[in-house]
Amino acid sequence: xxxxxxxxxxxxxxxxxxxxxxxxxxxMVGRDEEKLRAVVRENGAGIRSNVRVLRLAADExxxxxxxxxxxxxxxxxxxxxxxxxxMSRDDDDGLxxxxxxxxxxxxxxxxxxxxxxxxxxxxxAKGRGAIVVFSSVAVFRSRSRNVGYTAAKNALESxxxxxxxxxxxxxxxxxxxxxxxxxxxxxxxxxxxxxxxSPQKVASVVLKKLRRGNGVVVYPRFWIVVxxxxxxxxxxxxxxxxx
Ligand SMILES: NC(=O)c1ccc[n+]([C@@H]2O[C@H](COP(=O)([O-])OP(=O)(O)OC[C@H]3O[C@@H](n4cnc5c(N)ncnc54)[C@H](OP(=O)(O)O)[C@@H]3O)[C@@H](O)[C@H]2O)c1
Numbered sequence: 001x002x003x004x005x006x007x008x009x010x011x012x013x014x015x016x017x018x019x020x021x022x023x024x025x026x027x028m029v030g031r032d033e034e035k036l037r038a039v040v041r042e043n044g045a046g047i048r049s050n051v052r053v054l055r056l057a058a059d060e061x062x063x064x065x066x067x068x069x070x071x072x073x074x075x076x077x078x079x080x081x082x083x084x085x086x087m088s089r090d091d092d093d094g095l096x097x098x099x100x101x102x103x104x105x106x107x108x109x110x111x112x113x114x115x116x117x118x119x120x121x122x123x124x125a126k127g128r129g130a131i132v133v134f135s136s137v138a139v140f141r142s143r144s145r146n147v148g149y150t151a152a153k154n155a156l157e158s159x160x161x162x163x164x165x166x167x168x169x170x171x172x173x174x175x176x177x178x179x180x181x182x183x184x185x186x187x188x189x190x191x192x193x194x195x196x197x198s199p200q201k202v203a204s205v206v207l208k209k210l211r212r213g214n215g216v217v218v219y220p221r222f223w224i225v226v227x228x229x230x231x232x233x234x235x236x237x238x239x240x241x242x243x
Contacts, residue, residue, distance in 0.1 A: 001025040001077045002210075005056070005115055006085025008035040010184030011134065014203035015082055016040060020051050027073065029064075030085075031057035058085060061111035065118040076122040080210050082132040083112050087149075088186060094147035101148045108152035113159060120163065124170035130210050132175045133160055137218070139178065140227035141238065157216070164215065173214040177206065180223040193243060194226065 001024075007016040008030045019026045020040045028036045028051060036053045047053075056067055068075050087107040089100065112133055123129025135157050138150040160176045167174065181187060181196035197220050209217055218224045233241070 001027055001073075002080045002082065003027045003029060003078050003119075005029040005081070005083045008032055008039060010084065010186065011179075011182060011199045011202050011206075012082070012084035013039045014199035015084065015206050016051075018200075018203045018207055020048050023050055025050050025052075027052050027054055027068075027078075029054045029056050031055065058107040058111035061114035064115045075119060076126065078119055078122065078129070080130045080132070081116065081119050082206060082210070083115060084134050085111060086134055088146055089149070090189070092146050092148050093144065096148065104148035105152045105155075108149060109156050109159070112156060116163070120167060120172060123172045124167055127171040129171070130173045130175065130213070131163075132177060132206055132210060135160075135176050135178045135216075137178055137180045137223045137227050140223075141230045141233075143243070168214070175209050175213045176216045177202070177209075178216055178218045178223070178227075180218075180220050180226075194222070195220070 002019050004012055004016050004019070004026065006012045007028050016026060016028050016039055028039070030036045030053075033053050033055045037047050040047045040051050042048060052071070052073070054067055054071055054073070056064060065075050085107060087104065089096070089104070092104065116131055116133075119129075119131070133156060135153045136150070138146055139154050139157055142150050157176055157178070160174050164174045179202065181192045181194060182202055183196045183198055187196065202219065205217070205219055218227060
């Protein structure tokens with residue numbers, strides 16, 4: 001079974017549709033069950049028979065394993081875990097209230113940690129499994145915008161690197177997608193300096209990497225050049241750059 005956490009829209013919805021249309025068993029996890037069902041509803045009829053949904057909000061992530069058991073699902077049946085859940089805010093300028101900062105860390109980091117920690121030992125015991133999480137090219141260089149979001153994604157990348165060290169010998173692959181612009185609703189009002197990928201294209205790369213990927217995947221690939229070039233800009237010059 002492939003589990004996708006945060007698939008009511010954007011990249012998660014595109015991954016869920018792609019997996020569901022292949023006929024593989026898929027569990028869609030999110031805070032709004034009706035929104036999840038709408039993603040894979042067929043011609044106004046019910047959802048596909050290979051798809052199940054599970055209600056879970058980010059602040060309930062510690063209850064992921066318990067919710068699966070209550071729903072009659074087995075956590076050791078999870079072959080792949082994909083977690084596109086994430087949030088950003090327009091007012092994330094580093095001076096937001098603590099509750100806002102906590103929410104940014106809750107959704108982008110702590111909830112991801114809670115879900116992965118409940119699945120990893122089971123995958124390791126079986127000697128196989130793949131986990132995909134989503135970071136951002138924002139981690140190449142911290143700017144005056146998306147401050148809390150970038151801090152949380154940096155921490156997420158560090159966590160994933162540690163998990164890779166710990167669990168590679170146990171047959172578990174941890175794939176971190178470091179994404180550039182992707183044309184989803186969250187980017188509707190954002191000025192894009194470079195071309196954006198479609199969620200469907202990202203979904204197809206995610207499925208490919210689920211089969212045999214590991215490590216950090218920068219996508220679209222031109223961000224490898226752009227990102228590392230930005231890293232080389234001296235701090236004194238970078239401070240004056242406005243983007
Ligand atoms: N789009 C981009 O250009 C871009 C660039 C870099 C990185 N990323 C990363 O890629 C991932 C997917 O992005 P996207 O553009 O597809 O985002 P999206 O369309 O906004 O989807 C985010 C998902 O997270 C869920 N979510 C948000 N807050 C939640 C909460 N408190 N509890 C439970 N679920 C919650 C949303 O559910 P609801 O529908 O219930 O809110 C939704 O399913 C994110 O981690 C994002 O940071 C995206």
